[in-house]
Amino acid sequence: MTCSFAPFKCKIMNSGKYVFAQILQFVNKYEFEKCVSRYKGDHRVRDLNCWNQFIQLFFGQLTSRNSLRDICLCLKAHKNKLYHLGIKQNVNQSTLSRANENRDWRIFADFGEYLIKTVRPMYSDSPIPNVDIDKDVFALDSTTVSLSLKLFTWAEGKYSRGAIKIHTMLSLRGSIPTFIFITDGKYHDSNILDEIAPQPDAIYLMDKAYIDFASLYRMNRADAFFVTRAKVTMDYRVLENNFNLDETTGLRGDRTIKLKGPKSKQLYPENLRMVEYYDDEKDMLLTFVTNNFEVSALEIARLYRNRWQIEVFFKWIKQNLIIKTLWGHSENAVKVHVWIAICTYLIVAQVKYALKSTLSIYEIMQILGISVFDKTPVKELLTELQINQNVKEQVNLFSINNLLTHQ
Secondary structure (H helix, E strand, C coil), X not given: CEEEECCEEEECCCCCCCHHHHHHCCCCHHHHHHHHHHCCCCCCCCCCCHXXXXXXXXXXXXXXXXXXHHHHHHHHHXXXXXXXXXXCCCCXXXXXXXXXXXXXXXXXXXXXXXXXXXXXXXXXXXXXXXXXXXXXXXXXXXEEEEECCCCCCCCECCCCCEEEEEEEEEECCCXXXXXXXXXXXXXXXXXXXXXXXXXXXCEEEECHHHXXXXXXXXXXXXXXXXXXXCCCCCCEEEEXXXXXXXHHHCEEEEEEEEECCCCHHHHCCCCEEXXXXXXCCCCEEEEEEECCCCCCHHHHHHHHHCCHHHHHHHHHHHXXXXXXXXXXXXXXXXXXXXXXXXXXXXXXXXXXXXXXXXXXXXXXXXHHHCXXXXXXXXXXXXXXXXXXXXXXXXXXXXXXXXXXXXX
């Protein structure tokens, strides 16, 4: 019996197989090998090919291993099960470490891009909480991972410290990452707008760090929309006021404005819209700037509030990347680590869609992580009403609720 979903087919999970082996059936090995061939990843390889490197690191991400040593010890402890897990070759820590240091990180990045193109359409009709809008909506932000500059000499951050930034664009329909860009810690957030080709009619949500009027105007000319927080230093004049506001909703202002700073008015010569909204939970007056005059002021505020989805995603990233030992010190090894984490997230999102699970991606991640050596069919494992009490108790021990405080 098979299940199919574009663009490839995978076998339905059967009882008798370990959960990890069942999940591997969702990974398109053919597409992965195309990425390997593109960069000659297996050229003159003896000990560990790219596929086995990938599935061992994937195992490490799914089970939240703290280091390469931890991955190798765990697999060695279950060496009699490796073949049935789908892992054909167990290697030592030094072999896995060398592979991460020397094997081109673009292999895993390209496979991640393939997964993005595969998974994003699966969630294209997913609703956005509290917003009735049929456009694509993306949240753009970055998270900083602190590193030791002595060990990671290539990753310069601010104040003579080591750091990398993971710049992410997240589709709010399904919380699917659609763009990942890794830089050193000094890279300014607004520069990332130069790396993104705006999608016409889509809406991009950004915080005030992304206010670069030249880039925002380029987005406007591409017929895309943005919503961002206004800087207090922004110089503008009011052209029109909308006084027909229901303040019980939190709205405090809806204005048409024009920039009047000598430089800013040249970089963005067209009108903008300013929306003020009082957030009673945070006791803050929030001011948004947008080029969207189509949707209501309240929808602008509600759209921006949905940026919490990217904060939850970053919590997961940091929980999986800020660990006792990063999987290598070189730029290549760190990028391999990040992209394996992204691939893991996307594969689990794919599993969620294929099995029509009502659980969140984060909940599924935790359940699969503590069940890799179980032989329960995955569909049964992820059916909310059939989760047995033992699994529920274990999930609570892993503190899912701490990760999902905003959901």
